[in-house]
Amino acid sequence: MAENTVQTTGHTWDETLQEYNNPLPNWWIYGLYVTIAFAIVYWVIYPSWPVGKDHLRGIGTVTYTNSAGQPETNGWNTRAKLLKEMQDGDARQKPYFDKIAAMPVSQVVKDPELNSFVLSAGKALFSENCAACHQAGGQGKVGLYPNLADDDWNYGGSVAEIEATLVGGRRGYMPAFGEALEKSQIEAISSYVLGLSGHAVDKVKAAEGNALFHSNTGACYYCHGADAKGRKEFGAPNLTDKVWQWANVPAAADMNGKIAAVRNVVTAGLNKGVMPAWGGENARLNPGQIKLLSIYVHQLGGGK
Amino acid sequence: MFKKFTHEKIETNAGWLIVLTMFAISVGGLVEIAPLFLLDDTIEKVDGVRPYSPLEQRGRDIYIREGCYTCHSQMIRPFRDEQLRYGHYSLAAESKYDHPFQWGSKRTGPDLARVGGKYSNEWHTQHLIQPKSVVPESVMPNYPWLMSPLDASDVADRMRALRTTGVPYSLTQAEFEKNVKQFGEDHARMFHIPNAQTNLVSQAQAGNYDGDNTSVSEMDALVAYLQVLGTMVDFSKIKPEDLVKFR
Secondary structure (H helix, E strand, O other): OOOOOOEOOOOOOOOOEEOOOOOOOHHHHHHHHHHHHHHHHHHHOOOOEEEEEEEEEOOEEEEEOOOOOOOOEEOHHHHHHHHHHHHHHHHHHHHHHHHHHHHHHHHHHHHHHHHHHHHHHHHHHHHHOOOHHHOOOOOOOOOOOOOOOOOOOOOOOOOHHHHHHHOEEEOOOOOOOOOOHHHHHHHHHHHHHHHHOOOOOOHHHHHHHHHHHOOOOOOOHHHHHOOOOOOOOOOOOOOOOOOOOOOOOOOOOOOHHHHHHHHHHHOOOOOOOOOOOOOOOOOOHHHHHHHHHHHHHHHHOOOO | OOOOOHHHHHHHHHHHHHHHHHHOOOOOOHHHHHHHHHHOOOOOOOOOOOOOOHHHHHHHHHHHHHHHHHOOOOOOOOOOOHHHHHHOOOOOHHHHOOOOOOOOOOOOOOOOOOOOOOOOOHHHHHHOOHHHHOOOOOOOOHHHHHHHEEEOOOOOOOHHHHOOOOOOOOOOOOHHHHHHHOOOOOHHOOOOOHHHHHHHHHHHHHHHOOOOOOOOEHHHHHHHHHHHHOOOOHHHHHHHHHHOOOO
């Protein structure tokens, strides 16, 4: 650009420093006018300017179903749009949920279309709501959260029982025996319990533990059952299998370690194992989702 | 008239430049902020929203101290994907006692607006001490120092400070009576500043949030706070279309 053809701002700084006063490019200035026109159209269609205690509502509308089941039309806003989208989404899934609710579980899993719906929707629900504790594959954490992928169930492994667990939540509890029993008695009970699952234990101690387990002094049988196979109404686990939920027996290197693992649980008891409730009041999941999730969990490995 | 009022005139006259710049900037503020104080439908009229108990309030302070808000939002937006994952969209009413609100704008971790009741206390404790132990893919840092004792000595002062921002914590018998009417007696007791420290300890003891009842830890406070997030409003009692009309 030649020096004399462009207008300057007229100022001169430091003797020679001048600034060009170029006009805005046409594409830019027309772009500005277009956005202004767009804004005016937008203000008319969508909610916009505040006016007094109200605001311009726009001319866009959304029609959704109100809680009385009647169609209702409201001015366009994000909440109305969301309500409609949720209802449309629910309507698309409704045929599947209806079928699952009406069918016995044994038939749901035989229907390839329904079962693939259970598996895909169940995976999404499980990942968001269950995996934080029970882990992505339902394998759980020893000492913290039960494994859902095996066939050992604290509260029962039928679909109905899993559903009850989901709806109402659970609260695990085992009293502490540290004060009620002597150390040697707890040692004996621990030996007996480990012997139940095939560990080579001191037979004398185990016999003493056996007696305590079934006596009113230890009273272990009351929750774990006379056969020590657990009572699901209390969430008391089966002690005769090799699945360990609270005492990390498999991780212990030797027999002393295994006995110590069991002994610690018997001594201190358990006041954890809290499963939140997902149904009922202020439910996080609706009954259809809970049934679907129950079928999903049932299929993770060891449903009964 | 416009001939005289040129670009050059503004740029070369500091007084005009200041006045017009301030005018241009204030338009944005007036249009976006001022109406919120005038409109009738800014804050939804819903039941259940209450101030935090002393323990929850201290938990909230720890939440802010540890910078949880830099990775976690507390604002479920009205979109289907968000509602399916996190629950009902957040209402303005739900943060009316939050000073400052914890809406956040960054989600490295999930939204926490409705995390209350979703996990057990022991999960929160385990997870805060070492997140990877329960969520292997997590990038959240460990916060093991939360198991240290909570300094509850200044909780009354903290509540007094919040009181000046409009949170209805009570100092006098009359204010207490008013809270009884609005929030019920159990809650109103918790909001009474003279009893703040006793209330804090009793809630921590009763809740035993960190699984260790020998002392009140920062974990007790933080978990108590997390467990109440998003649980105050009972949405089963609200017709969804009523909230729609609020916008």
